[in-house]
Amino acid sequence: xxxxxxxxxxxxxxxxxxxxxPSLHLTLVGQPxxxxxxxxxxxxxxxxxxxxxxxxxxxxxxxxPSQALRGxxxxxxxxxxxxxxxxxxxxxxxxxxxxxxxALSRHVLKTLPGxxxxxxxxxxxxxxxxxxxxxxxxxxxxxxxxxxxFAVMGSVAAEALGVVQPRVALLNVGTEDIKGNQxxxxxxxxxxxxxxxxxxxxxxxxxxxxxxADVVVCDGxxxxxxxxxxxxxxxxxxxxxxxxxxxxxxxxxxxxxxxxLLRRLQADLAPARHNGxxxxxxxxxVVKSHGSAGVQGLQSAIRRASIEIQENLPxxxxxxxxxxxx
Amino acid sequence: xxxxxxxxxxxxxxxxxxxxxPSLHLTLVGQPxxxxxxxxxxxxxxxxxxxxxxxxxxxxxxxxPSQALRGxxxxxxxxxxxxxxxxxxxxxxxxxxxxxxxALSRHVLKTLPGxxxxxxxxxxxxxxxxxxxxxxxxxxxxxxxxxxxFAVMGSVAAEALGVVQPRVALLNVGTEDIKGNQxxxxxxxxxxxxxxxxxxxxxxxxxxxxxxADVVVCDGxxxxxxxxxxxxxxxxxxxxxxxxxxxxxxxxxxxxxxxxLLRRLQADLAPARHNGxxxxxxxxxVVKSHGSAGVQGLQSAIRRASIEIQENLPxxxxxxxxxxxx
Numbered sequence: 001x002x003x004x005x006x007x008x009x010x011x012x013x014x015x016x017x018x019x020x021x022p023s024l025h026l027t028l029v030g031q032p033x034x035x036x037x038x039x040x041x042x043x044x045x046x047x048x049x050x051x052x053x054x055x056x057x058x059x060x061x062x063x064x065p066s067q068a069l070r071g072x073x074x075x076x077x078x079x080x081x082x083x084x085x086x087x088x089x090x091x092x093x094x095x096x097x098x099x100x101x102x103a104l105s106r107h108v109l110k111t112l113p114g115x116x117x118x119x120x121x122x123x124x125x126x127x128x129x130x131x132x133x134x135x136x137x138x139x140x141x142x143x144x145x146x147x148x149x150f151a152v153m154g155s156v157a158a159e160a161l162g163v164v165q166p167r168v169a170l171l172n173v174g175t176e177d178i179k180g181n182q183x184x185x186x187x188x189x190x191x192x193x194x195x196x197x198x199x200x201x202x203x204x205x206x207x208x209x210x211x212x213a214d215v216v217v218c219d220g221x222x223x224x225x226x227x228x229x230x231x232x233x234x235x236x237x238x239x240x241x242x243x244x245x246x247x248x249x250x251x252x253x254x255x256x257x258x259x260x261l262l263r264r265l266q267a268d269l270a271p272a273r274h275n276g277x278x279x280x281x282x283x284x285x286v287v288k289s290h291g292s293a294g295v296q297g298l299q300s301a302i303r304r305a306s307i308e309i310q311e312n313l314p315x316x317x318x319x320x321x322x323x324x325x326x
Numbered sequence: 327x328x329x330x331x332x333x334x335x336x337x338x339x340x341x342x343x344x345x346x347x348p349s350l351h352l353t354l355v356g357q358p359x360x361x362x363x364x365x366x367x368x369x370x371x372x373x374x375x376x377x378x379x380x381x382x383x384x385x386x387x388x389x390x391p392s393q394a395l396r397g398x399x400x401x402x403x404x405x406x407x408x409x410x411x412x413x414x415x416x417x418x419x420x421x422x423x424x425x426x427x428x429a430l431s432r433h434v435l436k437t438l439p440g441x442x443x444x445x446x447x448x449x450x451x452x453x454x455x456x457x458x459x460x461x462x463x464x465x466x467x468x469x470x471x472x473x474x475x476f477a478v479m480g481s482v483a484a485e486a487l488g489v490v491q492p493r494v495a496l497l498n499v500g501t502e503d504i505k506g507n508q509x510x511x512x513x514x515x516x517x518x519x520x521x522x523x524x525x526x527x528x529x530x531x532x533x534x535x536x537x538x539a540d541v542v543v544c545d546g547x548x549x550x551x552x553x554x555x556x557x558x559x560x561x562x563x564x565x566x567x568x569x570x571x572x573x574x575x576x577x578x579x580x581x582x583x584x585x586x587l588l589r590r591l592q593a594d595l596a597p598a599r600h601n602g603x604x605x606x607x608x609x610x611x612v613v614k615s616h617g618s619a620g621v622q623g624l625q626s627a628i629r630r631a632s633i634e635i636q637e638n639l640p641x642x643x644x645x646x647x648x649x650x651x652x
Binding site for chain 1: 451
């Protein structure tokens with residue numbers, strides 16, 4: 001029921017994913033009459049693979065996590081997470097209120113042993129491919145232990161996505177040992193001693209985009225600012241390019257040729273907008289789609305959830321955490 | 327003597343500024359034989375407005391602040407700051423080691439009364455013009471009081487640059503009161519009560535680039551990551567655009583027309599690269615030019631120093647701080 005475009009684009013993305021992946025089963029949680037009506041627009045859909053589970057309430061983007069936890073026991077978000085907890089589904093994807101989704105996920109699913117706080121991770125485009133950046137805002141006050149746990153979780157997630165021996169780095173204001181705040185310096189010393197982790201040291205903001213690491217770890221305050229400022233900058237550059245090619249007749253002619261190419265590039269680059277952000281560290285798979293993601297973004301989020309199911313990500317995380325932390 | 331391109335581009339930028347501004351006097355501090363040789367390449371220069379003061383040592387980019395403070399008493403940086411302290415010059419501009427420049431500035435010039443820590447501020451391009459972002463990395467562990475002081479200093483600096491009633495915002499992970507870490511929440515309550523400050527609340531990373539505020543305040547860790555990741559992303563987008571227009575013959579033709587326009591845009595957008603970063607909160611004007619700025623960036627930094635002299639920025643800051651803090 002969530003997201004800036006509501007169930008309409010969620011139904012559309014679901015049906016596209018069902019068509020593309022014959023082994024996929026999807027359960028839509030929300031108001032059945034509304035969902036049935038939207039699904040009726042796609043008569044060819046295989047209803048045997050598309051279930052509806054009713055939920056009377058909807059968590060809005062303005063609801064505080066505490067309201068989501070206590071005030072709405074029959075929200076679509078909570079019902080979906082309960083299905084996951086009861087093993088009726090294997091993963092939950094939501095485009096709704098991030099804070100509420102995190103609070104409900106922790107409450108319903110619980111964290112893995114050894115994990116104090118789940119983290120949000122997303123794939124950020126770099127000059128050499130992608131890096132997994134975490135935390136993206138679930139934890140705004142992190143100590144060194146939390147950063148260490150994020151590094152372990154990010155590394156396992158990158159492996160699950162096919163990266164061999166992922167290069168793990170801490171985001172910092174410089175690459176020398178003396179640089180950084182207390183948490184980062186202490187996290188570095190914890191990571192230097194971690195077996196089975198390819199820790200490569202500090203990376204700076206520009207190094208992230210140069211692709212110097214496969215996993216970049218920071219606290220949620222910094223990660224959220226980095227992600228959103230990157231989105232803001234990318235949008236600003238796109239707007240300036242459009243304006244540039246409208247400035248006069250000559251540039252408009254060039255623009256008519258160049259803009260279609262540039263717009264495709266823009267879609268490739270918008271960080272995280274077209275990729276789901278995973279919640280790592282829970283006893284279950286939860287993927288958050290960007291609220292304004294649209295159909296393609298939702299399909300990406302569903303694909304990310306599918307990969308995490310195939311790779312059995314929570315189990316893998318659990319095993320690695322036992323090796324490293326316990 | 328500092329910067330990625332050394333004294334050659336510093337001399338070139340100095341002479342361009344002297345030509346453009348007949349009232350300007352510049353003092354170059356460093357190795358006289360080298361500087362004289364470089365200046366000799368510009369026989370038309372008005373030597374009455376270009377002085378050389380000798381300094382035997384050079385602080386390298388690898389020197390730690392402690393080495394700069396104790397190990398090199400005759401460095402060009404320190405001699406320049408001493409000239410400012412002795413009122414022989416009215417401002418110092420450097421393209422050298424940032425940490426060393428900050429440590430020496432604090433040591434030689436001292437901070438203004440009421441200021442615990444100087445901050446670095448630079449103008450960041452936004453969709454509506456520019457915003458002053460601070461701190462950019464001088465202080466990686468800030469409490470609420472520091473953020474409050476940065477807000478006051480940023481507001482006065484924006485006024486000096488011509489902004490009427492600058493909109494001052496705290497950088498945060500959301501705009502609601504409950505969002506953020508402890509320092510940010512506490513700084514917000516301090517700023518809400520500050521007389522004579524146009525505090526508008528929280529701004530997010532994307533809001534910064536949308537131009538929602540004229541002054542954006544954050545701790546130096548966050549500011550440095552934001553600035554460098556923005557530079558990294560802008561470079562990545564530029565590289566992708568170049569690659570896009572080299573992909574095949576058709577796109578190469580389009581690129582031949584579009585790239586000159588886009589490269590001009592890129593120069594406009596590169597955050598802070600073409601603007602000096604000011605150190606605010608010192609008893610004197612110090613402007614740091616980006617190490618890789620080149621001649622145009624150095625000219626910008628010299629212009630920023632000139633404006634701060636005209637506006638008597640440290641005096642104005644001192645007056646405002648007395649009103650607000652003491």
